[in-house]
Amino acid sequence: MKNSAPQTIYTPESQLLHPARLLQKMYRDLKNSRELAWRLFVRNLKARYRQTFLGYLWAFLPPILTTLLWVFLNSQKILSVGDTGMPYPVYVMTGILLWQVFVDALNSPLRLVLSSRHMLVKVNFPREALILAGLGEVLFNFLIRIVILIALFLWFQIQLPFTIVFVPFGIMMLITAGITLGLLLVPFGLLYGDIQQGLTLITSLWFFVTPIVYPTPTSLPGNLIAKLNPIAPLLVTTREWMVTGITSQFTVFMAVSCLFFIFIALAWLLYHIAMPHITSRIGA
Amino acid sequence: MTEETLLQVDDLSKKFCRNLKKSLWYGLKDIAGELTSRNVNGPNLRADEFWALHKVSLELKRGECLGLIGPNGSGKSTFLKLVNGLIKPDRGTISVTGRVGALIELGTGFNPILTGRENIYINGSVLGLTKTEIESKLDSIIEFSEIGEYIDSPVQNYSSGMKVRLGFAIAAQMDPDVLLVDEVLAVGDIGFRKKCFHAIDRISKKAAIILVSHAMPQVARVCTKIAVLNRGEIHYTGNDAPEGIRRYYSLFEEQPSLITGNGKAKIHRIELESRDGMGVREIRYRDDLIVHLLLTIDPEIQDPVVGFYFLSQENQVVAQCNSSYHRIPIKNTGNRLQLKVSVPNFNLNPGKYFFSVGIRSANDLEVLELHHAVFAVSVTGGFVGLAPVQFKGDWEITEVKTADQPNN
Structure with a gap:
């Protein structure tokens, strides 16, 4: 009995004063959260689809309908989109699917943490599990939507370029970007309801300043929006890898990727440190 | 270990x-x-x-098992x-x-x-x-x-x-x-x-x-240690569970007393007598207790029933004395009645109780007058036990020699 028991000490001082201990704890929590994350992921998935009639069809419907809408608008010359370098339906569909990956990832940390509030104030489980479970859902959603992509590529007889092998990396970067921003929002979003309200509004506006359904304007001031938008190079490059094989913003893509790799570590640190403070503020 | x-x-x-x-x-x-x-x-x-x-x-x-007790909002869940x-x-x-x-x-x-x-x-x-x-x-x-x-x-x-x-x-x-x-x-x-x-x-x-x-009965049964919290501070901590529980009760206000009934009877006086004389509020464990009651009952009630009972701090009836259970006849003509009920060797567990007196009619069971928790009574003694009733018992102890034991 003597050897078994590790000691845990809780004090008011900042965890940052003992960086080695903190990093060790973050790593251990991440490791210990894998199994729970899997259970939560499966639970959320089952819960989402068990009480529906159409089941997994719900994953396909929104992107297909949105694409049809934009293709219709374009064909009726209601809006005129410039040269996209690929068939317009392919352009829109790939754009929407990739954008959806980012938005799913962006929303997932706050959504999962909010829906687990009652658990946070009662049970001590590794908080990282919620983030991992959310990550699982984002990946799952994308994987089943790949079916649409395959059908689309066959229909338009797109020759897959060799750069298709880089696409998983692009997807990973979109998810990293989403999770990073999502994680940064969690502490504020748990305390203030404004964040979740605002997030919905912002993502719907963000959609229009990202080259999803029409290409980036090349002249001032329109091109500024795309230049300042960190998601644009990620999305554009991944789409190019997927369809044409010729990248137009590769350097920016790499720069943004490096930044997000640093930021996700910081965001995780913030999340980890903030959790006990948040728990004591939302505790009933 | x-x-x-x-x-x-x-x-x-x-x-x-x-x-x-x-x-x-x-x-x-x-x-x-x-x-x-x-x-x-x-x-x-x-x-x-x-x-x-x-x-x-x-x-x-x-x-060890610590019983953490205290009023609502005293910080137990936070702890x-x-x-x-x-x-x-x-x-x-x-x-x-x-x-x-x-x-x-x-x-x-x-x-x-x-x-x-x-x-x-x-x-x-x-x-x-x-x-x-x-x-x-x-x-x-x-x-x-x-x-x-x-x-x-x-x-x-x-x-x-x-x-x-x-x-x-x-x-x-x-x-x-x-x-x-x-x-x-x-x-x-x-x-x-x-x-x-x-x-x-x-x-x-x-x-x-x-x-x-x-x-509290649950706490008293399982806990080896008690901590009483009040407004976020430790009010008592120690290994004496009954004492801890007593301290917990002392944080609350006394039971509100309640007088009800249909008015067909009137209790004029309730008095307890013990070794220290009349009008006591404290009884030593196993002393004799005498309850004096002065009452008037409407002459139309032919067969009144008088009883008294003790409530614990948990608001449970722990001891009772009732005239009808023992077929004690109370003859009523409408005049004042003086009742004297003796309880020898009063053996409730040392602690605090609330005394109540009631008068009913045996026929239709209506409550003529009930004084619920009229006052608090303390039982004092050199110990505090778990159960509400503490027998002293007549103990007989003999040493048994090995040779006398039948199966050994």
Whole structure:
């Protein structure tokens, strides 16, 4: 009995004063959260689809309908989109699917943490599990939507370029970007309801300043929006890898990727440190 | 290794804020303070803050069970959250050895549309059990929960009792070094409560337990140590459970007395007599007690019944004396009646009780007049026992020589 028991000490001082201990704890929590994350992921998935009639069809419907809408608008010359370098339906569909990956990832940390509030104030489980479970859902959603992509590529007889092998990396970067921003929002979003309200509004506006359904304007001031938008190079490059094989913003893509790799570590640190403070503020 | 200290709490304090908007703002500031490694959240209270816990120190060893009692809002749940590591202390330290298990609001995280079996896996993981641990214990969980064939139906079809049973069955499979129990035993029927106690007894042999409860008989039965919290501060701590419970009761106001009835009788005077004379409010254990009553009853009531009873602080009737049970005739003509009832060797457990007197009619059982908890009576003695009645007993002890024993 003597050897078994590790000691845990809780004090008011900042965890940052003992960086080695903190990093060790973050790593251990991440490791210990894998199994729970899997259970939560499966639970959320089952819960989402068990009480529906159409089941997994719900994953396909929104992107297909949105694409049809934009293709219709374009064909009726209601809006005129410039040269996209690929068939317009392919352009829109790939754009929407990739954008959806980012938005799913962006929303997932706050959504999962909010829906687990009652658990946070009662049970001590590794908080990282919620983030991992959310990550699982984002990946799952994308994987089943790949079916649409395959059908689309066959229909338009797109020759897959060799750069298709880089696409998983692009997807990973979109998810990293989403999770990073999502994680940064969690502490504020748990305390203030404004964040979740605002997030919905912002993502719907963000959609229009990202080259999803029409290409980036090349002249001032329109091109500024795309230049300042960190998601644009990620999305554009991944789409190019997927369809044409010729990248137009590769350097920016790499720069943004490096930044997000640093930021996700910081965001995780913030999340980890903030959790006990948040728990004591939302505790009933 | 039963002497091993598993929980050491020193000078523990935690602040809360009355105002929600400010509380959230302080929360953000605390996070910022932590990020800049500054303790902005120092030992002083900011506007609208109060100490939810103040300078609490405790020590708990393996095999001990601490009863944490106190009025609502005295900081008991906050204390459990701090020990469980859910929230951070504002001052002081907590050091916990080994795994902490919590039986707090069972079934947290159950998903209503998934089956009981699926929820066992989820809830088990939430509590930190691995897949293999859950699988090896699955049968005993299902058996303990008494859910039987419904284990494969969605949890939303379960009764609330079933949910709690399933939650407890899963949580009881943990093998904690420190176990936190918060009021969970208040729910569930008697049969299940017994099982829960049995499970806690089993765990208590190799763990330190903190039991938060408002049920004093339960606390008195299981706890080896008592801590009374009041407004976030330790009011009493020690190994004397009855004393701790007495201190807990002293935090509450006296029972309000109540006089009811249909007016067909009137109690003029209630007087207790004991060794110290008339009008006493204190009786020594096993002294004789005489109850004097002066009353008038409407002449139309032919067969009145007079009785008195003692209420415990838990508001339970623990002792009673009633004329009808012993067929004592009370002849009523409408004149004043003086009653004198002697109770020799009054043997209630030392402590505080509330005295009540009632007059009924035997025929239609209507209450003519009832004085409920008219005044408090203390029983004093050199001890405080667990049960409300304490026999002295005539003890006869003889030494038995080995040769006389038939089977040896």
